Amino acid sequence: MNLNILVLPGDGIGTEVTREAVKVLRRVVRKSDHSLKLTEGLLGGIAIHKTGSPLPDETVRLASEADATLMGAVGLPEFDHAPPEKRPEKGLLGIRKVLGVYANLRPVRAYPALLDSSPLKNDRVAGTDMIIVRELTGGIYYGTPRGIEENGSETRAINTMVYTRAEIERVAQMAFHLARGRRKKVTSVDKSNVLENSQLWRRVVTEIAREFPDVALDHMLVDNCAMQLILTPLRFDVVLTENMFGDILSDEGAVLAGSIGMLPSASIGDRKPSGAWVGLYEPVHGSAPDIAGQNKANPLGAIGSVAALLEYSFGLKQEAAAVNAAVEAVLCSGKVTADLKPPGRPATTEEVGEAVCAAI
Numbered sequence: 094m095n096l097n098i099l100v101l102p103g104d105g106i107g108t109e110v111t112r113e114a115v116k117v118l119r120r121v122v123r124k125s126d127h128s129l130k131l132t133e134g135l136l137g138g139i140a141i142h143k144t145g146s147p148l149p150d151e152t153v154r155l156a157s158e159a160d161a162t163l164m165g166a167v168g169l170p171e172f173d174h175a176p177p178e179k180r181p182e183k184g185l186l187g188i189r190k191v192l193g194v195y196a197n198l199r200p201v202r203a204y205p206a207l208l209d210s211s212p213l214k215n216d217r218v219a220g221t222d223m224i225i226v227r228e229l230t231g232g233i234y235y236g237t238p239r240g241i242e243e244n245g246s247e248t249r250a251i252n253t254m255v256y257t258r259a260e261i262e263r264v265a266q267m268a269f270h271l272a273r274g275r276r277k278k279v280t281s282v283d284k285s286n287v288l289e290n291s292q293l294w295r296r297v298v299t300e301i302a303r304e305f306p307d308v309a310l311d312h313m314l315v316d317n318c319a320m321q322l323i324l325t326p327l328r329f330d331v332v333l334t335e336n337m338f339g340d341i342l343s344d345e346g347a348v349l350a351g352s353i354g355m356l357p358s359a360s361i362g363d364r365k366p367s368g369a370w371v372g373l374y375e376p377v378h379g380s381a382p383d384i385a386g387q388n389k390a391n392p393l394g395a396i397g398s399v400a401a402l403l404e405y406s407f408g409l410k411q412e413a414a415a416v417n418a419a420v421e422a423v424l425c426s427g428k429v430t431a432d433l434k435p436p437g438r439p440a441t442t443e444e445v446g447e448a449v450c451a452a453i
C-alpha cells in the first residue's frame with residue numbers, strides 16, 4: 094500500500110511532537126511492505142507569519158490530494174487578541190471543514206503503568222477504556238447567526254447551535270459501528286432537558302440505534318456525564334456527543350489517562366476513491382506555549398495519532414497495534430516525559446520518540 098500523507102506540524106510543541114510521530118511512522122513503514130509519501134504544509138500561526146492566512150490555499154490543495162493528514166497543534170500567544178480571521182485556531186476549524194471530517198474519535202485509556210500519574214484513585218480509574226465520538230463540523234462552533242452586536246448602550250453576543258438530522262445520523266452511525274467492534278455500548282450525551290437541539294439529537298440517535306439491535310444505547314445529560322466520567326469511568330464504552338460537549342468532556346478524559354499529552358485523536362470523514370477514509374489525525378493537546386521549545390513535551394499523543402491513522406484511514410490494524418504496543422512498552426520502561434512524573438530524570442521529547450521507534 095502507498096501511504097500519501099500530509100504533515101502539518103503547526104505551532105509550539107506541535108512541531109516537536111510531530112517530528113517524533115513522523116519518525117515512528119517512517120519506522121513502521123520501513124518494517125512493512127508499504128511505501129510512504131510525506132508532504133509538509135503550513136497551518137496556524139506559522140502559516141499567518143509566512144502567508145498572512147492561518148489556512149493557506151496551498152495547504153487546502155495538499156490536504157485534498159493526500160490520503161490522510163497528520164497534524165501537530167496550532168496557537169501562538171501573540172495572536173491571542175487578533176481578530177477571529179487572523180487567529181491560528183481559525184486554520185484548525187477551517188481544515189476540519191475543508192476535509193469534511195465530521196466525527197472526532199478520542200480514545201481514552203488508563204494505561205496500567207500510568208495509574209499513579211492520575212490524580213484520581215487507582216481503583217476508580219484502572220481498566221478505563223472508552224472512546225469519545227464527538228461531532229466535529231456542526232453545532233455552536235459553526236452555527237450562524239453569530240457575532241457581537243453593539244446597539245447604543247447595549248452589547249449582545251450571539252452564537253447559534255444548529256444540527257440537522259443528517260449531521261446527527263452520520264456521526265451516530267459511526268459511533269454504533271465502532272461500538273460493534275468493542276463492548277457494544279453507546280452512551281449518547283446531550284442536554285435535552287433544556288435544549289431543543291439536544292431533543293432532536295436524542296430522537297435521531299434513538300432511531301439509529303434500531304439499526305444496531307446488538308448494541309446497547311443509553312442517554313445521559315452532559316452535566317451528569319461530566320461527573321460520571323470521573324466517578325465511574327468504567328461504565329463507558331463509546332460516548333457519543335455533539336461538538337462543544339465533546340470538546341469539554343474529552344479534555345476531562347485526559348485526567349483519566351494521566352496527562353493530556355497522552356491522548357491521540359482521529360477526525361474521520363467519508364471514503365476517498367482510493368479506498369482510504371479521509372482522516373485528520375492529531376494529539377488532543379494544544380501548542381502549550383509554556384513548555385514550547387524545551388524538548389519536554391510528551392509526544393505519545395502524537396504517536397498514538399499515527400497508530401490511529403494507520404488503523405482508521407488505511408485499515409492497517411497490525412501496524413497500528415505495533416505502535417500501540419511500543420508505546421505501552423516505553424511507558425512500562427519508565428522512560429517518559431515530566432508530565433507523567435517519572436521517579437528519575439524525565440526523558441526528553443526526542444528520547445521518548447526514539448524509545449518508541451526502538452520498541453517497534
Ligand code: NAD
Nearest residue numbers: 166167168169353354378379380381382383384390391432
Ligand atoms: P494546551 O493543551 O496547549 O496546554 C494545557 C496544559 O497542558 C499546559 O500546561 C501544557 O504545558 C500542558 N500540555 C499540553 N500538551 C502537553 C504535552 N504534549 N506534554 C506535556 N504537557 C502538555 O492548552 P492551552 O494552554 O489551553 O492552549 C495553548 C494554545 O493551544 C492556545 O493558543 C490554544 O488555542 C491552542 N490549542 C490548540 C489546539 C489544537 O491545535 N488542536 C487544542 C487546544 C488548544
